[in-house]
Amino acid sequence: MSTALSQAVMTLAVCCMGESRRGWALAMQIEFEAAAAEGRSLRFAIGCLAAAWRELLVREEGRFVLTSYALALGLMIPMAALQIGCALLGLPYLYPGQKGLAGALLEGGTHEALLRGVYQAAVPSLAVLLLLLGVAHLRIAWAMLEHDWSRVTRTGTLMLAGAATLVIFMGALFLDGTQALLQVAVLVVELATVSVVARWHAQLFPAALAEDSVR
Amino acid sequence: MLRKRRPSKQMRLLLEAMSAQRLQWRHGYDLMKETGLSSGTLYPLLMRMTDQGLVEAEWQEPAQPGRPARHAYRLTAEGFALALAMAEGCGDVPSTGALA
Numbered sequence: 001m002s003t004a005l006s007q008a009v010m011t012l013a014v015c016c017m018g019e020s021r022r023g024w025a026l027a028m029q030i031e032f033e034a035a036a037a038e039g040r041s042l043r044f045a046i047g048c049l050a051a052a053w054r055e056l057l058v059r060e061e062g063r064f065v066l067t068s069y070a071l072a073l074g075l076m077i078p079m080a081a082l083q084i085g086c087a088l089l090g091l092p093y094l095y096p097g098q099k100g101l102a103g104a105l106l107e108g109g110t111h112e113a114l115l116r117g118v119y120q121a122a123v124p125s126l127a128v129l130l131l132l133l134g135v136a137h138l139r140i141a142w143a144m145l146e147h148d149w150s151r152v153t154r155t156g157t158l159m160l161a162g163a164a165t166l167v168i169f170m171g172a173l174f175l176d177g178t179q180a181l182l183q184v185a186v187l188v189v190e191l192a193t194v195s196v197v198a199r200w201h202a203q204l205f206p207a208a209l210a211e212d213s214v215r
Numbered sequence: 216m217l218r219k220r221r222p223s224k225q226m227r228l229l230l231e232a233m234s235a236q237r238l239q240w241r242h243g244y245d246l247m248k249e250t251g252l253s254s255g256t257l258y259p260l261l262m263r264m265t266d267q268g269l270v271e272a273e274w275q276e277p278a279q280p281g282r283p284a285r286h287a288y289r290l291t292a293e294g295f296a297l298a299l300a301m302a303e304g305c306g307d308v309p310s311t312g313a314l315a
Binding site for chain 1: 242243244247253254255256257258259261262272283284285286
């Protein structure tokens with residue numbers, strides 16, 4: 001149990017070390033075996049993890065990694081959850097008053113009989129569009145963390161197209177698009193931030209950028 | 216202008232341990248045991264000192280076949296000079312990080 005735990009902590013420490021400290025991470029991992037042979041593996045591994053975190057904060061490369069993860073965990077994944085939730089739970093946040101599908105179908109409203117059929121036909125397409133946008137948020141987060149900028153660009157373009165379609169679609173149905181517009185605004189901010197992160201990555205690792213452009 | 220600062224207590228310990236056997240290559244775990252520093256203190260210190268040119272590092276072939284190569288460290292001439300200056304009570308190092 002303790003061996004498995006210390007091994008896991010050591011693996012985490014190695015993963016947290018930046019690219020430029022890869023050799024040091026390997027050096028620590030090899031010394032870990034010497035510490036394990038003397039029964040001090042957990043203490044050694046915790047120390048290495050602390051060292052890796054300290055390096056993350058001290059070095060620009062580390063701050064870049066932290067920023068990327070903060071963007072993914074703090075904005076992209078919540079946006080994905082919101083949009084997938086909207087799609088799967090009857091779009092509760094997308095319509096004014098947060099009444100969800102019932103609100104969209106004008107239940108109890110004067111126009112209910114007239115418009116209900118149209119809206120019922122439109123809702124599956126809206127839901128699929130939102131679901132795709134939510135999944136695209138997860139995809140772009142993953143691509144960003146992998147520094148696959150060509151995939152980020154492709155996904156971002158598709159997301160913008162999808163979000164614009166959503167707003168136009170809702171406009172054509174005379175639905176209040178305030179929430180959809182808000183989501184588009186968040187998407188624009190998100191993509192702008194991703195482009196800043198991409199530029200930062202290009203400054204830090206020019207070789208990786210050259211390799212990416214060859215692909 | 217490069218700011219100079221006094222070496223930390225941990226750095227002094229490490230310099231002292233490494234300067235005692237100036238030309239001998241030392242492994243990280245051995246240095247930990249000798250100085251009493253934790254891996255969380257020793258490795259950032261070694262990284263910083265290597266960046267500053269005070270310590271040199273190299274991969275050494277294992278003593279026993281089948282074992283992985285180990286990273287070994289020793290003081291550079293500059294590091295040794297700093298250790299000597301410190302022993303005389305007048306050593307300063309360029310400040311590039313929180314640990315130096």
